[in-house]
Amino acid sequence: MSTELETLRLLSNAFGPSGYEDEVREIVKNYFSELVDEVKIDVLGNVIGVKKGDDNFPTVLLDAHMDEVGFMITHIDKSGFLRFNPLGGFDQRVLYAQKVTLKGDKGIVKGFIGAKAPHLLKPEERNKAPDIDSLFIDIGAASKDEVIEMGIKIGSVGTFDTTFTMLGKNRVMGKAFDDRVGLAVMISVLRRLKESNYNIVAIASVQEEVGLRGARTAAWQVNADFALALEGTAAADTPGTPEHKYSTELGKGPAITLADRSIISHPVVIKSLIHVAESKNIPYQFKRVFVGGTDAGVIHLTREGIPSAVLSIPSRYIHSPAAIIDINDFKRAIELVTGFIEYVSEKFKK
Numbered sequence: 001m002s003t004e005l006e007t008l009r010l011l012s013n014a015f016g017p018s019g020y021e022d023e024v025r026e027i028v029k030n031y032f033s034e035l036v037d038e039v040k041i042d043v044l045g046n047v048i049g050v051k052k053g054d055d056n057f058p059t060v061l062l063d064a065h066m067d068e069v070g071f072m073i074t075h076i077d078k079s080g081f082l083r084f085n086p087l088g089g090f091d092q093r094v095l096y097a098q099k100v101t102l103k104g105d106k107g108i109v110k111g112f113i114g115a116k117a118p119h120l121l122k123p124e125e126r127n128k129a130p131d132i133d134s135l136f137i138d139i140g141a142a143s144k145d146e147v148i149e150m151g152i153k154i155g156s157v158g159t160f161d162t163t164f165t166m167l168g169k170n171r172v173m174g175k176a177f178d179d180r181v182g183l184a185v186m187i188s189v190l191r192r193l194k195e196s197n198y199n200i201v202a203i204a205s206v207q208e209e210v211g212l213r214g215a216r217t218a219a220w221q222v223n224a225d226f227a228l229a230l231e232g233t234a235a236a237d238t239p240g241t242p243e244h245k246y247s248t249e250l251g252k253g254p255a256i257t258l259a260d261r262s263i264i265s266h267p268v269v270i271k272s273l274i275h276v277a278e279s280k281n282i283p284y285q286f287k288r289v290f291v292g293g294t295d296a297g298v299i300h301l302t303r304e305g306i307p308s309a310v311l312s313i314p315s316r317y318i319h320s321p322a323a324i325i326d327i328n329d330f331k332r333a334i335e336l337v338t339g340f341i342e343y344v345s346e347k348f349k350k
Contacts, residue, residue: 003191004334005172005327007031008184009164012174015103017070017157018087018210021045024066028183028204035190036202046218047204051190053197057345058225061201061306062189062337063215063295064182065208068175069319070159073102073137073152080141082111086132087157088209093129094320100137102158106151110161111139160321170327171250177315177323179208181330182230185313188334189341198345208295212262215295219302226269226307226344228337229296232323233257233287233312245289248314250326253283254333257310259290262297265309272347273309276339282332287312311337 001009016024025047032039032049040048047066069088076082095113102109114137115130137158141147162175174180186202193200201222206214219227237249248255256273257265277284287310300308313333316324 004184004188004331007187008172008181008330009174011180011183012164012176014180015101015159016066016068016176017159018067018207020103020157021066021206024180025204028066028187031187032190032202035187035194036200042218042221044214044217045206046214048218048221049190049202051193051198051200051202053199056350057197057199058348058350059199059201059223060341060344061203061219061222061224061227061299062186062230063203063205063227063299064186064230065179065205065214065295066183067207067209068159068178068180069209070157073154073156073158076144076147076152076154078144080139080143080147082137082139082147082152084137084158088319090319092131095132095135096130098321099161100158101161102137102139102152102156104151104153104156109139109150109152111137111158114138162322167324171324172327173322173324175322177313177325178232178318179230181232181313181315181325185230185330185333185337189337192334192338193341198341200341205295212293212295212298216298219299219306223303224306225348227296227299228269228340229294229299229308229310230333230337231294231310231312232315232318232325233292234318235314235316238316247289248285248287248312250314250316250324251328252285252314254329254336255285255287255312255314257287257294257312260287260292260294260310261290262293263300263308263310265296266300266307269307269309272344273311273336273340276343277336280335280339282336282339284332284336
């Protein structure tokens with residue numbers, strides 16, 4: 001496994017629901033400590049790495065968020081079953097019958113998301129996905145006291161129990177590719193440009209999935225000339241989806257966002273990305289459905305404004321127990337972001 005893929009594997013397997021990114025933060029901090037000149041963890045838990053270069057070069061901000069969709073325990077009943085609320089956006093169809101990992105006061109606890117037994121369902125219930133209120137988590141406890149003894153309490157958090165896996169020759173499956181794949185791209189770019197004289201600020205942000213919260217405060221601490229949010233985005237190139245609704249497709253290269261619900265990407269950044277991709281023969285695509293939002297939505301409004309855009313790695317089944325990406329898209333994103341920093345640094349040299 002390549003160094004870049006090993007980085008992605010480590011990040012994907014890490015536990016980090018929104019607001020509880022500690023394990024991911026430690027991994028990122030360890031990488032940053034060897035690749036940048038300064039590493040700071042701010043009050044909210046964002047990791048900010050600063051690579052100092054020549055003062056005549058502009059400063060390029062790279063952002064990727066550490067958190068993944070998860071859930072928080074909100075009730076423990078007398079029989080030991082757990083109720084929960086989501087942290088981030090879920091398609092509720094994917095929740096039922098999934099294995100999960102909870103982190104409590106005594107460490108990791110495994111569980112399973114259950115619902116009413118099928119033979120007890122009313123006719124009108126059989127043809128629809130169970131909603132969150134009808135789901136519960138079974139951790140094998142026989143009582144509320146046993147749950148508490150296991151270290152789980154109201155406020156404990158969890159996510160899906162999924163392990164990074166190779167699929168075929170060029171694809172991988174894992175949880176939290178939104179946005180551990182963006183983090184892996186960012187770390188790989190820093191590795192490639194470690195000996196350069198370019199000025200780079202790398203932000204690994206918290207709480208993106210619940211409202212772009214970490215990037216909003218982290219970006220205020222940085223004076224940047226350009227910004228790129230690095231993301232995992234939805235690929236809908238699957239049966240039953242019309243081609244014009246694919247948004248992105250696996251294997252066609254990283255996706256440039258022209259606009260979404262949080263940003264209209266800056267023309268200078270878009271043109272620079274396209275120039276680099278075409279001059280270096282790096283396949284790329286556009287995100288073709290203007291939905292969702294990313295940290296770029298708050299970064300581009302920071303201070304007096306920062307010219308910003310979003311570059312994403314297409315990912316099937318995001319916000320689910322397991323997503324799938326194409327390794328070539330991941331590698332091409334690393335090449336494109338590296339080339340982008342080189343290009344804008346030289347073109348806009350002061």
